[in-house]
Amino acid sequence: MGSQINWTALWVFLGFFVLVTVMGFWASRWMAGPANKGAHLDEWGLGGRNFGAWITWFLVGGDFYTAYTVIAVPALVYAVGAYGFFALPYTILVYPIVFLIMPRLWQAAAKAGHVTAADVVYGSYRSRPLELAVALTGVVATMPYIALQLVGMEVVIKALGLTGELPLAAAFIVLALYTYSAGLRAPALIAFVKDLMIYIVVLVAVVLVPLKLGGYAAIFREAGEAFAAKGGATGTGLQAAQLLPYATLALGSALAAFMYPHTLTGIFAARDADTIRKNAIFLPAYTILLGLIALLGYMAYAAHIKVESNNDVVPALFSALFPSWFTGFAFASIAIGALVPAAVMSIGAANLFTRNFWKPYVNPNVDPAGEAKVAKMVSLVVKVGALVFILVLPTKFALDLQLLGGVWILQTFPAVVFGLFWRRFSAGPLLAGWAVGIVGGSWLAFSDGVKPVHSFHVGDTALTVYTGLFALAVNIIVVLVLQALAGKRQA
């Protein structure tokens, strides 16, 4: 790859970047129909709660399958093989869960004008501590996630031959400004461009690359041989010890996915519950895309790509196999793919801060226009914070935190979901379960040196499971036991 600037690719890249920037600023006027509430958090933070099935499909697709995913999933598959494919069952199983839970959550939110999951929790249980627990978990889990979008962007900027931190900072500040002015409408509009670009890139890659490299059978064979030479827990099939971690990572990640503020923001912004149900049917199209993206990790072996850092696999593969104009297009799709989730994440975090911290603890009399003002400022702070985070701290720190963030966000599942289906739970047991899950999960993860899985030794067999899922099980047991001791909730 080298540090040579690829001018053709750079111009194509810049062209698309300018296009989405213009769209981002223009978006403040997009879909501002007669029902517009003007200066209201529903407008800035949820795009007017008026997104239909198509917009929601592009928005959630663009927001859930992030740029970091496009870089990190193939990187993991390149590094370890089949094990990295857990992203595929994860992003399949998430949709039955979305179909069952999210329309109910939307209804609870729409009825009472809730903007965040923590609002819904407060609405069900009237408990400020539980509301704060859910909101705080959401913000803390999202911050490193935003930082990782920057990593995704950094990787392609570097691959274009640009050096220094200025291009990354400039791109992110532009993003921060149009998110400030247009709110959720900006990423919703940009998501159309981003998703179409990524579909084109991946479809071209999965057709063209095997043609150049001798077909899929050859790609799997070359990858298999490379793993055999490498040894360790790698290979194009799972090793016996990976069967359980694979399944528990898939299930745990699927349960966690729509507990994050950015995915929930997409849900709350939908026009009606039916929009969400339809999306649960059609969003899996992106999962096919993700599975194909994961295969890029194997194609790198067939193309004999050598990289210093696994994260460089995708850009290196594109640079090696595509003409430079298409490389620029592909890199732009990844960079824009970072902008959409980063914007939605910062909006989701800002909504949480405003509704579940500012309003209850700082200014209880704040009106919806005031809420919008606070949220806009917070979205700026959050993005600048993520930028500083990436520029100052080692990337490993963001990676570890994001991993822990997954364990933490999963612990909000009982508090957010149980109340939608059963009336018997009360705030105390849910809060206790959350606390046990957070502390226990973090402790296990730290004791393993911040690894996603933990091994339990039963006799002489070792059972290795996703730490977050184990912590969730303990969390739920605590909730059930304490609730049984306390008796049914007084209505």
Added chain:
Amino acid sequence: MRYLLALPFIGLLWTPFYNHELPSLFGFPFFYWYQFLWVPITSLIIGLVYLDDRKKGVK
């Protein structure tokens, strides 16, 4: 009808069932095409449940 939604979980979480190379399809080992196949199947199942819910008037 809603119980159909359990099928993807059974099909995908029981990893020993599909952790094989053969039979392969279009060069893809079984492990890969089997999991890919669950994407349209899951879509279809959710779609069926959706239509059934609508017929029954589930809100």
